Amino acid sequence: xxxxxxxxxxxxxxxxxxxxxxxxxxxxxxxxxxxxxxxxxxxxxxxxxxxxxxxxxxxxxxxxxxxxxxxxxxxxxxxxxxxxxxxxxxxxxxxxxxxxxxxxxxxxxxxxxxxxxxxxxxxxxxxxxxxxxxxxxx
Numbered sequence: 001x002x003x004x005x006x007x008x009x010x011x012x013x014x015x016x017x018x019x020x021x022x023x024x025x026x027x028x029x030x031x032x033x034x035x036x037x038x039x040x041x042x043x044x045x046x047x048x049x050x051x052x053x054x055x056x057x058x059x060x061x062x063x064x065x066x067x068x069x070x071x072x073x074x075x076x077x078x079x080x081x082x083x084x085x086x087x088x089x090x091x092x093x094x095x096x097x098x099x100x101x102x103x104x105x106x107x108x109x110x111x112x113x114x115x116x117x118x119x120x121x122x123x124x125x126x127x128x129x130x131x132x133x134x135x136x137x138x
Contacts, residue, residue, distance in 0.1 A: 020080060024050050029071035029079070039078035039106070042068060047082075057084045057115075061096050065103040072104030080107035085115045085129070089137030110138070 020039040021032040024046035032040050045055040047067055053059055064081070071079060087096040093110075100108060112134050113126060129137070 020078075022046060023071060023079075025067065026070045026074040030074040033075040033077050037077065039080060040071065040075065042071065042079055042081045042105075044082040044084050061087065061099050065099050068100065068103040068105055078106035079104060080109060081105045083108045083110040085113055086110040086137050088115070093137065 018038040020041045021035065021037045022043055023029045023032045023040045024042065029040055042064075044057070047064060048055050048059055050067075051059055051063060068079065068081065081100055083093075083096070083100075087093045097108060112129050115129075
């Protein structure tokens with residue numbers, strides 16, 4: 001199973017816990033694979049901080065895609081991407097998913113928080129998105 005879909009199916013059927021380390025560039029992606037981990041978590045916080053930006057969904061899909069491609073050049077293990085609150089949902093989310101797949105993502109996590117995003121480490125209150133709105137976004 002050398003294609004991306006085959007690898008996703010293979011990883012979904014494993015009967016053990018998978019260990020994913022956080023990585024945010026080609027070097028940390030390479031080191032994660034060399035350490036023998038099962039996969040990589042590309043967090044929005046780490047990605048945006050490498051760009052000198054706050055964790056507030058402001059970099060755009062192009063910057064995320066470029067980072068992901070640089071990581072994919074250095075590793076063959078799965079990379080799961082932090083999709084924050086879903087790139088505004090709808091058509092934008094669909095386009096972002098395609099871009100991330102073409103850039104080498106193996107998975108995407110979308111938070112069920114309200115937009116605008118608030119960083120989980122901030123002292124501000126965290127509010128969940130309305131269930132119907134979240135389902136509509138997907």
